Amino acid sequence: MRDRNIMLTPGPTPLPPQVLEAMSRPLFHHRTEKFGRLFAQVISDMKWVYRTSGSVLMMTSSGTGAMESAVVNLLSPGDATLVCTTGVFGDRFVAIHKAYGLAPEVLPSEWGRAVDPDALRRTLKGKPGLKAVFFQHTDTSTGVLNDIKTLARIVREESGALVVVDSVSGLACEPLETDAWGLDAVLTGSQKGLMNAPGLGFAAVGERARKASDEAKLPRFNFDWRLMQKSLADRETPWTPAISIVAGQAAALQLLRAEGMENVWKRHVGLAAHARRLLQEKLGLPFYAKDPANILTGVVLPQGVDGVKLLADILREDGISIAGGQLGLKGKIFRLAHMGYISKADIDAGVDALARRLVGAKA
Amino acid sequence: MRDRNIMLTPGPTPLPPQVLEAMSRPLFHHRTEKFGRLFAQVISDMKWVYRTSGSVLMMTSSGTGAMESAVVNLLSPGDATLVCTTGVFGDRFVAIHKAYGLAPEVLPSEWGRAVDPDALRRTLKGKPGLKAVFFQHTDTSTGVLNDIKTLARIVREESGALVVVDSVSGLACEPLETDAWGLDAVLTGSQKGLMNAPGLGFAAVGERARKASDEAKLPRFNFDWRLMQKSLADRETPWTPAISIVAGQAAALQLLRAEGMENVWKRHVGLAAHARRLLQEKLGLPFYAKDPANILTGVVLPQGVDGVKLLADILREDGISIAGGQLGLKGKIFRLAHMGYISKADIDAGVDALARRLVGAKA
Secondary structure: OOOOOEEEOOOOOOOOHHHHHHHOOOOOOOOOHHHHHHHHHHHHHHHHHHOOOOEEEEEEOOHHHHHHHHHHHHOOOOOOEEEEEOOHHHHHHHHHHHHOOOOOEEEEOOOOOOOOHHHHHHHHOOOOOOOEEEEEOEEOOOOEEOOHHHHHHHHHHHOOOEEEEEOOOOOOOOOOOOOOOOOOEEEEEOOOOOOOOOOEEEEEEOHHHHHHHHHOOOOOOOOOHHHHHHHHOOOOOOOOOOHHHHHHHHHHHHHHHHHOHHHHHHHHHHHHHHHHHHHHHHOOOOEOOOOEOOOEEEEEOOOOOOHHHHHHHHHHHHOEEEEEOOHHHOOOEEEEEOOOOOOHHHHHHHHHHHHHHHHHHHO | OOOOOEEEOOOOOOOOHHHHHHHOOOOOOOOOHHHHHHHHHHHHHHHHHHOOOOEEEEEEOOHHHHHHHHHHHHOOOOOOEEEEEOOHHHHHHHHHHHHOOOOOEEEEOOOOOOOOHHHHHHHHOOOOOOOEEEEEOEEOOOOEEOOHHHHHHHHHHHOOOEEEEEOOOOOOOOOOOOOOOOOOEEEEEOOOOOOOOOOEEEEEEOHHHHHHHHHOOOOOOOOOHHHHHHHHOOOOOOOOOOHHHHHHHHHHHHHHHHHOHHHHHHHHHHHHHHHHHHHHHHOOOOEOOOOEOOOEEEEEOOOOOOHHHHHHHHHHHHOEEEEEOOHHHOOOEEEEEOOOOOOHHHHHHHHHHHHHHHHHHHO
């Protein structure tokens, strides 16, 4: 088992052989026709994934960098914003705001619950000057899916605020319609539904967000969307990109294109159903999220079970990575992911490893 | 020739097969003992490369991101700084300052010339409140090498300012002694002397710089050295790292370790001598830099030769990437790199491709 390496983690997810092969090819320079073609293809395919005719910008960074890029490109000192939090990644949006001297209003949801549309509407009433509202599409810390279509509609109805969505773990897993739902900026990372290695962040930037980025006063350089937008016309990036990961992304997007976006979403419905049926049958433990996404299943461990040790044992003895709970949930839940290139066979192995230990522990 | 791909560009440079192999292995998760070991090895090896017993921090970004990290972690609004420019990358330090609302004093050198130690000393006189002085170790736009040892000594003698060095294209090519020369922060990228794919930035952060980063008031989140430093204790990064490129870096560092740092420097002396001998013999054109580094040779093209077309032809017909001039030098010079994993055979092929066209053009 020592060499087995099954990843059931909510990002990074396993890489298709085509992606590994693309990254193993000799490097080439990024100020060339060859890179320009590759980059243009990635951007074009990303527009297809995002369902947008607006701009898609690429940066060499984690998903967190892409999240920061939205804050610094859309906002100015003193701007009023609202962050709807459903877990760790909503809190990260708040932390980024604070790092830049902004004090966002926060609409927290009970952990495990999605943002309540009525609560959002009440919060938005009487706040005409709000500059932007920030959401997670899915939050991997809680496994929650937010109803972005409805939430964005409510923002439009009640406010002139920009709608900013962190879909780092949602894009190419759960349905998302950037243009049809009126989303102004949607952020993602390469290492989840996009089935690539970590290292690239993307931002879909609509016309209203592009205008806002021209006027925003927060400081930025590496993450300046205006520079990225300008370079895009020459099929370049402002700074040297992670060329190997761009090549990997092109290969992964080709796989998604061949599958078709509706089928990608259906695949995640199928994986989630498979995982939950199996978890129910073999473990019979309660699921954590009340409003679950198809990207992962959070499972509440029985009292007395040391979740940290359990997952460490499974990784060491079975070569399977399963994520634990974060912050207050540490040791109390596990999070079994079923997203991206994770297969039913991977899930079977993971649930089997859990059952062998937990069913014994319960007895 | 169509599939030939020789890179004589000053970053990215070609990848050793061991690096490509490392990047082609199945991905694994970054919150694991396995990644912790890999990351700790990379940091330990980077300290060896930097010649420092201080901290080395790693970020998923281009070298530009590492440069920005130094500005935002060391400075506060209103801080007085000096940027010594020897080409495009000095100008980039200035641009980053301006993006964050700072107005650095600039000590420009004539393009092709290194920073003049006497001019630096004169400029520093009577400026007791200077917070930091910024240098390039080597500037790939001009091919210049700065005498960082002497320049850093002068800063120490004349000022309490921090010494910040962009060694993105110099580290593991030209001698650099972070601790012995009293350098407070040294920045680099993975894709040049470090023989890895682009995607990682590093910062060597000495004790004075670490203290400064605790007190600095410029906003930062993704590039916050304090968060990186804190995660380092757990052999982690604050955000998901570009795991594949970290694996590539470990493989490349193993090669550098086996070679020995003094031998790495000697290799670049040898490559530069070889390239210049050959260029002199086959082309007989003047070299651009008056104070040249061993990383590349800039060559002035004869009047009437379209440098842009020349290099495009060589890339298309011979599969060899050679860089042209930047900004005011566009079309007027070419820059043949001899750094990192570039071999003598690569250089031979590049000079041959140039000679076949230029000797004809001269006749």
